[in-house]
Amino acid sequence: WTSLDIFTLEIGTAVNQREAAEQLVSNTRSHLDTLKSDVKPQPPLLIVQLVNEHYARVYGDNSMFQGVLKQLGLRNAWTEKTNQWGYSLVSIRELFNVAEARLVVLESAFPVGIENHIDTSGMWRYLPSVRRGDFIVLPSSFWIAGVHPSALRFAESLVEALEEQAPVEAAG
Template identity: 25%
Template sequence: MRTPRTFTTLLAATALALTVAGCGSAGDEAGGKRAGDGKDTTAAGGGAVTVSHLKGSTTLDKPASRIVALEWTYAEDLLALGVSPTGVADVKGYDQWVTGGPRFASSVKDVGTRQAPSLETIKVLKPDLIITSKVRSEGNYEQLNKIAPTLMFDPYSTDSEFEEMRATLRTIGTAVGKADAADKALKDLDGRIAAAKKKIADGGKAGGEVTVARGYTTDGAAVVEVLTDSTIPGGLLPRLGLKNAWTGKTDAYGMSKVDVEGLKPVEKSSFVYVAAKDDDVFATSLPKNALWKNLDFTKGDRVHGLDPGTWFFGGPFSTAQAADEIAGALTS
């Protein structure tokens, strides 16, 4: 069951726990004020750092440099900080689904799937930090933590995945001695969002209602998941000068699984979606459905497919890409 908590509570807890020692400092595929006001300890000699995460506090003798990321969100965060991870779970999948931002260097080692990474491969890499999520590693956290200090986050336990993404990037930035880079990455993201908002306003679409979804096929049937206000796209929409038309009940990942009839309440909105190129149910199976064909957004040509590599559960690059794609779709 989803357990909402306000971002204010999350940020307050992080601000209390995130310090620099000596200085005072989502299906299955669903990753303001500076948290802790941490400093970039690299510039101060790379001293010990203590960071707060889901499992409590972790202290590193110095900012980490050999990092294994077991969730795509945190691998993307490292790239946004200018840090090349030593290992990443499912590199091939990342390249397919997470297309915002730079690619990994050829030296980055694939450590297996996100659901079941190879502990032996991770151990051989001799990381000084592992970063993972609760949904992936609740069962093997202790094993991972014996290999290297392990930070665990849970983006889905908050009622604002957008704000949680920002706070987590700052926490990771402190852990790897790149707090200033985290601030810059978020400033760049805010700039991209502002540009997308202006594009929408200039196109006469400000204030419009939008439904954001993703779709895929399971057991031969089309599955549609609509993103609620708690998700990153849900957090983006008001920042783009738009309204989220969807107010349905959320699942553990911030989405609502619906059938075609369930989309009737939002048919007056614009409908934007992400689907794989080889499994675009909105372009193949759903157009054969009479109910789908009679929805107002279908008849009004307001159904827009976004780049299939737009990842709704990522870091600053993915979030910026989502803003760009939504703005482009509504104004094209």
């Protein structure tokens, strides 16, 4: 998260908008603190974006999503190594190893076609979170490599979806 703040301030300085950049960082931090106070205890979250019916990107370290989860006091279930963009490309089979996680599916700008009926699609319907009915599908209203504005849109969407879901026992 610190890297996002530094990057934003550097860009602000480079375009002679340092004060606006500082305000953006401050407003984002304040808004995330407010959202954090609304978050109930959750099991670890598994943030995925479908590539096709058999593969997904799973977001972890180095991702904007990881930064947001930390800011909201939430845990990411994905602890495996990620690439420079903060995701691992995995087979759906690997997601069965994270049984306690709540699945959060990010709609793609180019939908694979199963995001909105994941509970009846192929092997996806057998994932523990889908079987429990506690998975979440978030709209694609943010850029996965974005900074503060995208992070806030993701955080707002996630917190709203978590509030709408029936409470679940926090795992682990």
